[in-house]
Amino acid sequence: MTSSITTSSQPDRPVRPNHTFRQLRGRHSPAEFAALVRRAAREIGERVSCDARYIGRVEAGEIRCPNYAYERVFLHMFPGRTLADLGFAHRSAVRGRGARPAGDVPLVLAVGETRGPVDPYDPQNGSEPQDRFEEQDRHHPQNTYETHDNYEESDVLRRLFMTGGGATVAAATLGPLGSTIDAVAANRPPHRAGSSHAAALEEAVRRIRLLDDRHGADGLYRRAAAPLRAAYALLDAGATRQTTAERLHSGAGELAISVGWLAHDSGRFDDARSHYAEALATARMTGDQGLEAHAFCNTAFLARDAGRPREAVRAAQAAQRVGRPLGSARLMSLLALREAGGWAGLADRTGCEQALARAQALFERGHSDADPEWMSFYGEAELEGLEAQCWSTLGDWRRASRHARRAAELQDPHFTRNIALYTAELADDLARGGRPDEAARAGLRVLDLLDQVQSSRIQGMLAGTARVLLPHRRAGGVQEFLDRHASTPRVV
Structure with missing residues (x-):
């Protein structure tokens, strides 16, 4: 059977190629230039998912003005130049409220809710987040929404979280699949999925990761279902093109992993296991080695936390087998750390030390273009934090606290949840290592972050630290920590 190919409506504005940007690319291929853009982004602490398709769209004039994250990267690459010097239009010329062409799919809706006057991500709303999108690009059928890591959005999310809690944040920001969600709920799944659906799915994954980085999983999990x-439902509907079908399968698998992680971090281990298995099945059906390695990676982490260390070792080793051909040393480093965690759970110090040594050696090879997008969290701080967990499991509190302290100090402020996690690890290691006063100070720092972070995992760690510190009430700061911990609301 031949699938009918549907075409989305195109913007009314004529597209003008960006010849200036093409000249700046020089002799580099689009893929080579995209790699240079990603490298420049890392130099200034930005994270963009630039690829050859994005460069092609810029040069074709489909992207008339880049979002703020890309703007910072481009101006860093070409110091002394303005956006106009790079062939882009002024931002004020593309931020209007252009009417949506008839038949376009409205992709930015709050999950499970209708539009309201305070929805900060309504594309018809004149509030600050509208600036994240190029006005023309917002409705383009191949929109990849590469706007998820700019600081303007971070400020909005932070304000929402502080005033409304994690559920409010989720409702306001997990909505690029809004129209499809509503259709599925009404038993009206789409007849065919297009590239706009694939782009919305990819954006949903990015937003969940962004919110989890800042606020933890507890306020997000129920909304992510x-x-x-x-x-x-989009997979069941089928796609108009094979490339779109591949994006949908990859996006659905990554979303299953992201939702699985939310379940994992909020203590719902059985749910997490189911979601990871779903992602693994999706990966194997389509031969997606990157997705399969990611699913095994998270399965190993879950098995360690659930008290199944031998399964953790096997899953981590399986991830390394499937992930080796991908060519990412950083990925292999993280997978070696997952294996090390399993060996620590088995009280196999030798196996753990060998896996840790491999992880460190692979990490030192640095970044590469083969690094998966989902690994943006994995830097030196995460390396130190995971090693701290291994030493803690082995009962070496001195080493564990040293690595946990370094992890907390190295962590980028963007990852609020991880700062709280590493500091909670530090507090527990110090408490069990016989340093109650230092443990109490670290625990108080974590409590200061709990108005921004909702994570059952972190709260469970603090509860364990409090139990260890109970006999040391007379030590400096311990009573204050115990009192504040006792009065802190628990996540439901």
């Missing part, structure tokens, strides 16, 4: 159901 609807996008996941919509993702698999």
Whole structure:
């Protein structure tokens, strides 16, 4: 059977190629230039998912003005130049409220809710987040929404979280699949999925990761079920093109992993295991080695936390087998750390030390273009934090606290949840290592972050630290920590 190919409506504005940007690319291929853009982004602490397609769209004039993250990267690459010097239009010329062409799919809706006057991500809203999108690009059928890591959005999310809690943040920002979610709930799945659906699915994954980085999983997990159901409804509907089908399968698998992680971090281990298995099945059906390695990686982490260390070792080793051909040393480093965690759970110090040594050696090879996008969290701080967990499991509190302290000090402020996690690890290691006063100070720092972070995992760690510190009430700061911990609301 031949699938009918549907075409989305195109913007009314004529597209003008960006010849200036093409000249700046020089002799580099689009893929080579995209690699240079990603490298420049890392130099200034930005994270963009630039690829050859994005460069092609810029040069074709489909992207008339880059979002703020790309703007910072381009101006860093070409110091002394303005956006106009790079062939882009002024931002004020592309931020209007252009009417949506008839038949376009409205992709930015709150999950499970209707539009309201305070929805900060309504594309018809004149508030600050509208600036994240190029006005023309917002409705383009191949929109990849590469706007998820700019600081303007971070400020909005932080304000929402502080005033409304994690559920409010989720409702406001997990909505690029809104129309599909509504259709699935009404038993009206789409007849065919297009590239706009694939782009919305990819954006849902990015937003979940962004929110988890800042605020933890507890306020997000229940909200994330609807996008996941919509993702698999899109797979069942079929796609207009093979490339779109591949993006949908990859996006659905990554979304299943992201939702699985939310379940994992909020203590719902059985749910997490189910979601990871779903992602693994999706990966194997399509031969997606990157997705399979990611699913095994998270399965290993879950098995360690659930008290199944031998399964953790096997899953980590399976991830390394499937991930080796991908060519990312950083990926292999993280997978070696997952294996080390399993060996620590088995009280195999030798196996753990050998895996840790491999992880360190692979990490020192540095970044590469083969590094998966989902690994943006994995830097030196995460390396130190995971090693701290290994030493803690082995009962070496001195080494564990040294690595946990270094992890907290190295962590980028963007990752609020991880700062709280590493500091909670430090507090527990110090408490068990016989340094109650230092443990109390670290625990108080974590409590200061709990108005921004909702994570059952972190709260469970603090509860364990409090139990260890109970006999040391007379030590400096311990009573204050115990009192504040006792009065802190628990996540439901």
